[in-house]
Amino acid sequence: MQKTHDLVATVGKYTDREGNEKKRFQKCGSAFSDDQGRISLKLDAVPVGQEWSGWLSLYDVDRDRGQQSQPPQHQQNVVRDEFGDPVRSPMPQGQNEPF
Secondary structure, eight states: HHHHHHHEEEEEEOTTTTTTTTEEEEEEEEEOTTTOOOEEEESOOOSTTTOSSSOOEEEETTTTTTTTTOOOGTTTTOOTTSSOOBBOOOOOOOOOOOO
16 A cells, blocks of 8 residues: 555644734544555544544645745745644753743
8 A cells, every 4th residue: 555645634723923824734644545546544643622623634645745946045944844834943951932
């Protein structure tokens, strides 16, 4: 079997530092396809709570490969998670968050 998709749930919203409202996602598992074209789902997590609508979305595993343009110079070293969102690195010891 070959992994073809990520299973993703929208589990809420948040406001980023610039004041933009963004969706919060949770990866819940993967979809696989076998040689006969059958699709199997592997769940790693199931969201709970009022924010989850009950829907899971399928995103191609290679959805972003080779399709992104070069980020601006100041963002080239940004580490991103599997959904393309920036991952914040921990603050150096002895420093506090800026908010």
